[in-house]
Amino acid sequence: MAATLVIERAGPLVSIQDAGRFGYLAHGISASGPMDAGAFKRAGVLAGSGGAAGIEFSMLGLDLLVAEGEAVMGWDGGTFEVSVNGRTQSWPSSVLLAAGDRLTISAGTGGNYGYLRFGGEIDVPLVMGSRATSMRARIGGLDGRALRAGDMLGVTQHITNRRAALGLDPRADAGAAAIEGGNDGPRVKPEGSSVFGVRLGNDAAPKTVSGGPIRFVWGLHAEVFGTELREKFVTSAFRISSMMDRMGVRLRDEAAVFAEARILSLVSDPVVVGDIQILGDGTPIVLGRDHQPTGGYPRIGTIISADLDRFFQLRPNAELVFAPVGLDHAQALLRSGIA
Amino acid sequence: MQILPERPMVQALGDSAILVRFGSRLDENANRRAIGFAATLESEEIAGIIEVVPSLVSVLLRYDPLISRHQDIEGEIRLRLHDALEERAGAAHGIGVRFGGEAGPDLEEVAGLLKISAEKFMAQHNAVPLRVLATGFAPGFVYCGFHPDALVLPRRDKVRALVPAGSVLFAAGQTAIAATDIPTGWHVIGHTDFSNFDPAAEPPTRLRAGDSVSFEVA
Structure with missing residues (x-):
């Protein structure tokens, strides 16, 4: 089972991603990879995890047409509207699409990023060991750029039996005939059923993008800001601004926490995803997966790994507060998986 | 009066990386020490370190927090900071x-x-x-x-x-x-x-x- 897909509409920042291109920071290249890594994985499980790469889309989603062949597709991340040939589907879910089928994903009620994964691999070359698009380095994915209308993507041979993907008995020839018997609609996996025999546990349940403080550990330059300002930082609310992309998310500092701070320009040091940098004009910016490898602005803290996905799904205008935690706590959260 | 070089600072950068910094401003000494420490980490590897990134005055070490605890990594780093730092013979x-x-x-x-x-x-x-x-x-x-x-x-x-x-x-x-x-x-x-x-x-x-x-x- 292989397929050729045609992108008919792409919102901004739709790109091919895989888990990330790690190990090249010393060459000036950050890892990229999905902004919401957990949702990316869950969409992969829904699709049967046949390929390491998937499509990340932003709030406006994308439309695609299966031009040839067939492929299982799974989706998750945020809450989007999804339909196949005009028929509404559930979110998250998975479906087998065949030639002529149209998938439409459009803005929904929550989140910034969603993921479309496939039963097979997206046919783009590995660049430095990864298919992830780095828009900053202009490598990976499709020619190192965002996807746009008219792009064609191949999805390679499925590694798993497609009937199993649909929860059908592979011996039931009648069912198979129905699948091959035309284009009268998608075959939606019955909700709550197992996918490829893997029961979806809590891990795969959709995570709500809701409140709760964003936890962080104090950073490299926390001392630069002084006790009073640090106290204000953890007791004031910030808002997500509309200036966000895969490189960083600017925050609105409505409580003017950093208005009076004297921001020094520092010698550049390596930065990491989740770093909370304070720009020269006092604007806080949280670094995303396509971050610069180094930065010279002071960093008051770094969002813990367990909260990164949730943070990047916060929509513009969402209010958030930051809560400091210790390193032991941050790492224990990861190990326990209860994040 | 001789000005002693700044003591290296070992600082967590989030829950998956540690930064070792040899100065708060860019100078020859801090830069040479950063490059030298990265070279030391190549010859005396620290188990659990998945990426070493030398920079202008610092070295970033990434590790997997599911496998290594920050205290253990920091301890290994400090052991290697006591050694005389290597000078990398570059091309x-x-x-x-x-x-x-x-x-x-x-x-x-x-x-x-x-x-x-x-x-x-x-x-x-x-x-x-x-x-x-x-x-x-x-x-x-x-x-x-x-x-x-x-x-x-x-x-x-x-x-x-x-x-x-x-x-x-x-x-x-x-x-x-x-x-x-x-x-x-x-x-x-x-x-x-x-x-x-x-x-x-x-x-x-x-x-x-x-x-x-x-x-x-x-």
Whole structure:
């Protein structure tokens, strides 16, 4: 089972991603990879995890047409509207699409990023060991750029039996005939059923993008800001601004926490995803997966790994507060998986 | 009075990385110690470290928090900081540069600010090899230094939105080479055909921190 897909509409920042291109920071290249890594994985499980790469889309989603062949597709991340040939589907879910089928994903009620994964691999070359698009380095994915209308993507041979993907008995020839018997609609996996025999546990349940403080550990330059300002930082609310992309998310500092701070320009040091940098004009910016490898602005803290996905799904205008935690706590959260 | 070098600072950078910093400002000593410590980590590996990234005055170490605890990694780091730091014997590169004109629109202005002729600037700029201080900012972007005090200028007031790959940049007592198209506030003094970023090559960059670079008029 292989397929050729045609992108008919792409919102901004739709790109091919895989888990990330790690190990090249010393060459000036950050890892990229999905902004919401957990949702990316869950969409992969829904699709049967046949390929390491998937499509990340932003709030406006994308439309695609299966031009040839067939492929299982799974989706998750945020809450989007999804339909196949005009028929509404559930979110998250998975479906087998065949030639002529149209998938439409459009803005929904929550989140910034969603993921479309496939039963097979997206046919783009590995660049430095990864298919992830780095828009900053202009490598990976499709020619190192965002996807746009008219792009064609191949999805390679499925590694798993497609009937199993649909929860059908592979011996039931009648069912198979129905699948091959035309284009009268998608075959939606019955909700709550197992996918490829893997029961979806809590891990795969959709995570709500809701409140709760964003936890962080104090950073490299926390001392630069002084006790009073640090106290204000953890007791004031910030808002997500509309200036966000895969490189960083600017925050609105409505409580003017950093208005009076004297921001020094520092010698550049390596930065990491989740770093909370304070720009020269006092604007806080949280670094995303396509971050610069180094930065010279002071960093008051770094969002813990367990909260990164949730943070990047916060929509513009969402209010958030930051809560400091210790390193032991941050790492224990990861190990326990209860994040 | 002898000024002792700053004690290295070992600081967590989130829950999956640690930064070891050898100075809060960029100077020869801090940079050499950072490069030396990265070399030490190559010969005396720390179990659990998945990436070592030397920078201008610091070294980033990434680890997997599901496998290693930060206390253990920090302990291993401190053990290695007591050792005499290695000096990495870098490779030597010759880099041809077309100075001035369209290739280097700021050359005349730079020479003027330094109150010397463009010819004299090029001669002084190329007089001695520089060290690659670090890769950073963008793929394959290298900082080379240091020039003598007589060749120190601040950055431009205005940032250029885009300069092409191969641009040779000058500011803050350093010469930098852009390996991709980038925005920059540095003075653009020339252009080189030397490419320091090839995603199809392994490794994808040719210049490493600690290497020596001789600039020549192309």
